Amino acid sequence: MNFINLAHAASDAQEPSALGFLLPIFILVLMYFILIRPQSKKLKEHKQMIAELKVGDEIATSGGILGKVLKVGESFIQLKISDNVEIKLQKTSVNKILPKNSLGSIK
The missing domain is CATH 2.30.30 (SH3 type barrels.)
Structure with a gap:
């Protein structure tokens, strides 16, 4: 087998897809809505309750x-x-x- 022929037969490198870029952003947005936003809402309600005491x-x-x-x-x-x-x-x-x-x- 000739390795040079195999090297030439290999396909060109593909461009990175937009999915690889958007997936981490989507995960961060999802974490914000699942974890951070409800916690800040709860904290705001607690501060209001204390102020009305x-x-x-x-x-x-x-x-x-x-x-x-x-x-x-x-x-x-x-x-x-x-x-x-x-x-x-x-x-x-x-x-x-x-x-x-x-x-x-x-x-």
């Missing part, structure tokens, strides 16, 4: 503590979790605002 709201914290808001500061809140038991928390630890009278025993 007021005295008397009943909340659940990310640590699982339930209580009633007594004072609202710039970055901290004072929370009553039982009779004669009050704690001070960062606003960012608030996970959920509960419906009114969810914690009926706390006055």
Whole structure:
């Protein structure tokens, strides 16, 4: 067999297809809509919830503590979790605002 003939018989190199260029871009766009956008939407809703926090709201914290808001500061809140038991928390630890009278025993 003659290797020179085989080398000449090989086809020319093909131009790279547009698919090879567009596929990584498509994957990045898909990741944005699946991962980044929902997370930023959730963060925006959490910031709005914290901004609307007021005295008397009943909340659940990310640590699982339930209580009633007594004072609202710039970055901290004072929370009553039982009779004669009050704690001070960062606003960012608030996970959920509960419906009114969810914690009926706390006055």
